[in-house]
Amino acid sequence: MITVGILTMSDKGSRGEREDLSGKEIERMIKDLPAEVKAYEIIPDEGDIIKAKLVEFADKKKLDLILTTGGTGVSPRDVTPEATREIIEKELPGMSEAMRAESLKKTPNAMISRAVCGIRKQTLIINLPGSPKAVRENLSVILPVISHAIEKIKGSTEECGKM
Numbered sequence: 001m002i003t004v005g006i007l008t009m010s011d012k013g014s015r016g017e018r019e020d021l022s023g024k025e026i027e028r029m030i031k032d033l034p035a036e037v038k039a040y041e042i043i044p045d046e047g048d049i050i051k052a053k054l055v056e057f058a059d060k061k062k063l064d065l066i067l068t069t070g071g072t073g074v075s076p077r078d079v080t081p082e083a084t085r086e087i088i089e090k091e092l093p094g095m096s097e098a099m100r101a102e103s104l105k106k107t108p109n110a111m112i113s114r115a116v117c118g119i120r121k122q123t124l125i126i127n128l129p130g131s132p133k134a135v136r137e138n139l140s141v142i143l144p145v146i147s148h149a150i151e152k153i154k155g156s157t158e159e160c161g162k163m
Helices: 021-032 047-060 080-087 093-104 108-112 132-153
Strands: 002-009 035-043 065-069 117-120 123-128
Touching (some): 002 021, 002 047, 065 132, 080 117, 080 123, 093 108, 093 123, 123 132
Parallel strands (some): 002 035, 002 065, 065 123
16 A cells, blocks of 8 residues: 655645645545555645655655645746755656656646656655646556556565566
8 A cells, every 4th residue: 555645735725715626636546556645735835845744744754655736837936846856866757757748738838837756765756736637637647657666666676677
């Protein structure tokens, strides 16, 4: 069972002014991994708060997977990628590129996504966009590799490809 943290970046959501539909969409989509949500928070778009929560989820809660939603665009308050880059040890650009490439088939706005994927200690961290539709489109692309990625992060020596 993969342990998961969902972290929604939303100024309005953190103040209770907006329902978090994107976080709920993530929760719905990951059930078949199989995965269990162990932490779920809505926080403001503040770099220091984002970094602190990512570190808490990875280092203290020792979650296998952190899925963030929101703050990946180009608005002045969109700082999720910068906060993520500051705390990860390895970036996984292939996952981010795959999400953007697939999303680009649906909207040219995918070009301005700055989502980051990476590893901190033994935790996989994935930034997703802030809308439920974009969460569905992006997460569906990488969902098939998440379990394998986590196995490798945790030290599995099983071969990745079989001839």
